[in-house]
Structures are given as structure tokens and as C-alpha cells.
Amino acid sequence: MKKFSVLIAGGGSTFTPGIVLMLLDHLNKFPIRKLKLYDNDEERQATIAGACEIILKERAPEIEFLATTNPEEAFTDVDFVMAHIRVGKYAMRELDEKIPLKHGVVGQETCGPGGIAYGMRSIGGVLELIDYMEKYSPDAWMLNYSNPAAIVAEATRRLRPNSKILNICDMPIGIEMRMAQILGLNDRKEMNVRYFGLNHFGWWTEIRDKDGNDLMPKLKEHVAKHGYNVPNSADNQHVDQSWNETFLKARDVYALDPNTLPNTYLKYYFFPDYVVEHSNPEYTRANEVMEGREKFVFGECRKIIENQSTEGSKLHIDEHAAYIVDLARAIAYNTHERMLLIVENKGSIINLDPTAMVEIPCIVGSNGPEPLSIGEIPQFQKGLMEQQVSVEKLVVEAWVTRSYQKLWQAITLSKTVPSAKVAKEILDDLIEANKDFWPELHKDDVVVSESF
């Protein structure tokens, strides 16, 4: 069996140790000969890499390991790049969340103005990774889950149309694992799903068991009462109260269209007033993550390095992340696995822009994804999606043309923002905060108005 060389780009990520443990747990399905970590922050990556090296020595000493900040070393002789970078790190996530909130607008990592700000930072970072991959390992595939995946996907569609990048999100997987628990199934793979939308903006339209029985009625009954909250959840990723609130709020999101089951992220678009009322502008999700997951993961890695052993380590496998192995296997072994990916519409949704990047089921094989046909979508979703697709396209247009005007339009168009005036105030604050990361925007086409 061929063994693969894998590069994790964003090696210093809080998710890296969980993903490395997951890869080691799946070596029988996806054998690895070389595992490399790449990051542009040497110090941050060193802690994670120090621990990963010991984990590998203990569990799979035959795998060659390297951590580097040198792109040539990192990207040479690689079959798969697993990309999870966060340009600007948590310090910038905190501002993405707090700046809009200061203006009474949803402050969220990937939705609304925060997601737009993050997108303006991520585009350059992900393009850089693609260029390194194509230069040093032109046959490699990039499995990208760097956020905001919707904007990153639109940018790569437009600026690197022939690149071998697959954009994927684990939110539907996390929700499907909860659905399986609600239904009393052992595995989400016992369900066949139909789903359509954009990243962090979608709906399940059909869920059946392997015999074709409709599972939606039982799920709807649960979601109408409890959202996606499940007693004694096996989910070890979402212990924070804010996530439980998000899973519960899905019952109100569901009420908007009881024909479908929603992605949890829709709460930011349907109930922005509720979200703002329930946010603390001084303490957001970024603060929770910095005090929670980041401290925990880096603390555990330091202990492993200090003890030169993983004995007693509380780091756990990120079982959610097994979807990355499914995706790599689909490419490597032509498995034709059916997976939700973010791909160019190209007529899959008949009544939507063919160039929109949509999240839909695809059959994945060695040549990449073959999107399934979705057909016509209802007016409600069509209206919402057209608005959100336009936001995402305008952000990429703003980045490409360095246009303040386009970015102002993008923020104004977001369903989370009440007016062009508020959009402009948020934009001006975001520009100041992001001056080390965004391209400089020109105001050539901006008309100065004193009337608002």
C-alpha cells in the first residue's frame, strides 16, 4: 500500500495535535510515510511540533517528522497539504468579533463584518500556500479548511481556477454526528443526506437511512424542541456554554422553514438582534477560546515536552476530523465517497448563479469532486443565498481591486448589518485594525457625502 507524505499548514493551530492523533489512529486506512508541519510563526509552532514529535516517536517512529517555517522544505515531496491557517491569529479574531459589536452588529468569526475582515486577511495567506504547493509539489492536493471557507473558496475559484484545492467545513459533520445520536444510530454514515447552501449557510432537505426510510420526521420533532442539543453528547469539542446555546437556538432557526433542517450558523442571519443582545462586547468567543482550547492545548504540549513523554496527557483525538482522512482517501484511492464540499455551482442548483461557490454533496474520486444535481431551490433560500453570495463575491472583488467602495458595499449587503452608515463606521474601524494584514484600499470611486 502506498504511503503518503502529508503537510499540515498552520502547524501551530490548536487543532494540530488532535488531527495528528486522528491521523495516527487511521494509519491502517491512510498510511503515512512523512508528516510535516509548516507555519509562519516559528515560536508558536515549536510548542505544538515539540509535542507532536514525541507523540510520533511513541506511536509511529517509522514516520519521518519535520517542523519548519521554510516553504521549500515544507512543500517539497508532499502528497496532501492539510491547510488550517488563521491569518492574524486569535488577536485579530478578537477584533473581528469586538469591532462590529461596538456598533451593535453581530461579532462573529466567519459571519457578518467579522467574517469579511477575516476573509480579507485569509485570501493572501491561502493563495500563498497554493503557490508554494504548486511550485514544490505540483501533483499534490490541498484539503483546505482555513476560514472563512466561503470567501477563501470564492477567491481560489477566481484567482487560482485550476488549482487542486478542495474546500471543506466540519460544521455539517458535527451536526450530523448529533443527528445520528438523536436517531440512536452508531454512525452518521448510516444516514444518506441531501443538503444545499453556502458555507456556514445551508439546509438539509432529506435524511434517510440505508434502506431509504425517511428520518426527517423524528429529527424535526427533536429539533423543534431542543435544537441540536443532545443529552450526554459524545461531542468532546463543544463543551463551552456558547456552543450549547448555538445548538439550542437551531430550534428557532428551524421554525423559519420547517421543510428543512438548518445549519447552526444561520442564527447570525435570522436572529442578529438576539445574538447581539446575548453577546458581551468585552468578552467574546475569541476570549473563551484563548482561555479554553488554546491554553489547554498549548499547556498539554508543554507538559509532553517537559516530560519527554505523553504519559498522563489529556490531549484527545479529534474524531470529528476523520472527515479529512475520508477526503484524502477519496482522492488517493478513488473511493467515490459522497461528501459535502464547497464547489462551483455550475448548474447544480439550477436557479442560482453558476459561478457561486455552494456547499453541496459531491462524489469524490481521484480527479476531484463531481457535484450532485440539486435542482431548483425554494424562493426563501434563493433570496438569502443570492444576497450572501454577493457579499462573498464583493469581498473578493474588493481584495482584487483594492477597493474601499466594494468592501463598503459588501458589508452593507450583509444581512447582519442594518445600514450603509453603520457599515461604513465598522469598515473604517476594521481598516485601522487590519492595517498590517489587508491590502491598502483606494477610495478612487468613493463619493464624499456629509448627509449621513
Ligand SMILES: NC(=O)c1ccc[n+]([C@@H]2O[C@H](COP(=O)([O-])OP(=O)(O)OC[C@H]3O[C@@H](n4cnc5c(N)ncnc54)[C@H](O)[C@@H]3O)[C@@H](O)[C@H]2O)c1
Ligand atoms: N472549516 C472548518 O470547518 C474549520 C473547523 C475548525 C477550524 N477551522 C479553521 O482552522 C484554522 C485554525 O484554527 P485555530 O483556531 O486552531 O487557529 P490558530 O490561530 O490556533 O492556528 C492557526 C495557525 O496558522 C498560522 N498562520 C497564520 N498565517 C499563516 C500563513 N500565512 N502561513 C502559515 N501559517 C500561518 C498561525 O501562526 C497559527 O499557528 C482557522 O482558519 C479556523 O477558522 C476551520
Ligand SMILES: O=P(O)(O)OC[C@H]1O[C@H](O[C@H]2[C@H](O)[C@@H](O)[C@@H](O)O[C@@H]2CO)[C@H](O)[C@@H](O)[C@@H]1O
Ligand atoms: O469557536 P471555535 O473556534 O470553537 O469554533 C469555530 C469553528 O466551528 C466549527 O467547527 C467545529 C466543528 O463544527 C466541530 O465538529 C468540531 O470539530 O469543532 C470545530 C471547532 O469547534 C466551524 O465549522 C468552523 O468553521 C469554525 O472555525
Ligand SMILES: [Mn+2]
Ligand atoms: Mn466551518
